[in-house]
Amino acid sequence: MNTTAANFEDATNATEEPIVSVESLSVSLGGSTVLSDVSCTIDRGRVVGVIGPNGAGKTTLLRAINGTGPIDDGEITVAGRSVSRCGATEMARLVGSVPQSTLLSFSFTVREIVEMGRHPHISRFGAMDHDDVRAVEAALETTETSQFADRQITAVSGGERQRVLVARALAQETPLLVLDEPTASLDINHATRTLSLVRELASEERTVIAAIHDLDLAARYCDELLLVASGDVIAQGSPAEVLGEDAIEAAFETSVAIPTDPVTATQRVVPLSSVPSNECEQTVHIVGHGGLARDVIVSAAESGITGSIGILSKTDSAVDTATAHGFETITTSPLSPPSEQCRSDLVRACDKADHVIAVQPLDETNRELLSSVTVDSDRWWQVEQTDEIRSVIFAIVDNKDARINSY
Numbered sequence: 001m002n003t004t005a006a007n008f009e010d011a012t013n014a015t016e017e018p019i020v021s022v023e024s025l026s027v028s029l030g031g032s033t034v035l036s037d038v039s040c041t042i043d044r045g046r047v048v049g050v051i052g053p054n055g056a057g058k059t060t061l062l063r064a065i066n067g068t069g070p071i072d073d074g075e076i077t078v079a080g081r082s083v084s085r086c087g088a089t090e091m092a093r094l095v096g097s098v099p100q101s102t103l104l105s106f107s108f109t110v111r112e113i114v115e116m117g118r119h120p121h122i123s124r125f126g127a128m129d130h131d132d133v134r135a136v137e138a139a140l141e142t143t144e145t146s147q148f149a150d151r152q153i154t155a156v157s158g159g160e161r162q163r164v165l166v167a168r169a170l171a172q173e174t175p176l177l178v179l180d181e182p183t184a185s186l187d188i189n190h191a192t193r194t195l196s197l198v199r200e201l202a203s204e205e206r207t208v209i210a211a212i213h214d215l216d217l218a219a220r221y222c223d224e225l226l227l228v229a230s231g232d233v234i235a236q237g238s239p240a241e242v243l244g245e246d247a248i249e250a251a252f253e254t255s256v257a258i259p260t261d262p263v264t265a266t267q268r269v270v271p272l273s274s275v276p277s278n279e280c281e282q283t284v285h286i287v288g289h290g291g292l293a294r295d296v297i298v299s300a301a302e303s304g305i306t307g308s309i310g311i312l313s314k315t316d317s318a319v320d321t322a323t324a325h326g327f328e329t330i331t332t333s334p335l336s337p338p339s340e341q342c343r344s345d346l347v348r349a350c351d352k353a354d355h356v357i358a359v360q361p362l363d364e365t366n367r368e369l370l371s372s373v374t375v376d377s378d379r380w381w382q383v384e385q386t387d388e389i390r391s392v393i394f395a396i397v398d399n400k401d402a403r404i405n406s407y
């Protein structure tokens with residue numbers, strides 16, 4: 001076993017301690033405090049996403065961890081070694097990094113760039129040995145960059161260059177990878193492939209910390225998230241724990257809905273349009289189902305209108321949309337007729353709302369129930385097609401009467 005491999009094993013074998021420990025870290029840049037008294041630990045073998053708004057200090061935290069950024073106060077250890085006491089070569093054996101932006105305007109080939117990842121492992125005047133060549137080839141292969149390995153780095157696209165930088169970090173064969181926006185310039189195919197690759201690496205006792213702006217991808221591919229805001233790590237835990245509406249709205253200062261994606265079964269963070277400054281105080285009750293009812297909910301919510309919807313089958317696609325936008329739902333089992341409770345809830349909702357919107361065609365149950373509900377004609381709206389929705393919502397926001405029964 002050569003010293004490189006021994007070093008790697010030393011670092012990965014001490015599994016009882018976290019791979020990263022940050023204690024009371026403070027960093028100021030340009031006279032302003034960016035991180036203040038931050039403490040967190042990162043366990044081995046995980047993919048940890050660092051999320052947070054622009055300027056929150058994600059890059060500053062990652063650069064403190066990989067030893068390339070300043071630390072004013074506090075202590076950081078990686079694999080038990082104090083970052084501030086590690087030499088550059090030792091750090092490079094512990095942490096492979098992909099920075100947010102790198103100028104690679106000099107004339108190296110892609111392969112030469114990836115070979116640079118082996119520098120910490122070879123002696124100053126030594127040549128690459130069999131292990132080095134194997135690591136470089138494996139890194140090129142896994143990142144699907146071998147097909148242009150002999151091209152100049154200046155002659156590949158931004159997304160391809162990003163993958164080359166991931167390959168260079170992989171070739172370094174470190175127990176910790178720190179990636180600053182690894183998917184920033186990647187198309188959806190390469191973004192998901194890169195994060196799938198990251199997942200596979202992490203399951204091999206390698207820890208990955210990645211700043212990720214796309215919260216949906218972060219939820220899908222990370223074991224754990226660190227939410228950075230206001231100079232601190234304000235939440236840490238599984239994506240389901242961290243991606244709560246209150247925490248995300250506080251950190252990003254925008255309204256969000258966080259439904260579960262039906263395809264990936266992970267959280268999706270959907271920013272909602274800001275409620276207009278003259279916040280609409282109108283409420284609606286929507287009677288209808290399916291896609292058109294969903295469009296009415298979204299359009300109403302974007303205009304700051306709140307309210308309720310029903311009676312809906314529990315399995316109707318509009319239920320999730322209504323819940324995500326804070327609309328109350330009156331639901332019934334798809335297999336049985338609505339209960340008395342449901343019926344009285346519908347009557348109460350129609351009475352309480354400033355407006356009632358019927359999404360045509362109504363199903364038989366709602367048609368029958370509505371015939372027994374009295375709604376004044378100036379509160380009664382109907383939509384039959386998508387292009388009518390905005391007109392109805394605008395009229396409600398303007399607090400107009402329903403002069404006609406439909407648009």
Ligand SMILES: Nc1ncnc2c1ncn2[C@@H]1O[C@H](COP(=O)(O)OP(=O)(O)OP(=O)(O)O)[C@@H](O)[C@H]1O
Pocket residue numbers: 029030031034052053054055056057058059060061
């Ligand atoms: N060299 C510097 N001098 C002064 N201020 C700096 C410097 N580098 C960064 N900052 C400031 O520090 C804060 C945190 O920057 P950082 O790059 O860590 O944020 P970030 O969360 O990674 O942001 P983004 O999501 O936009 O990449 C920002 O307000 C930034 O303007």
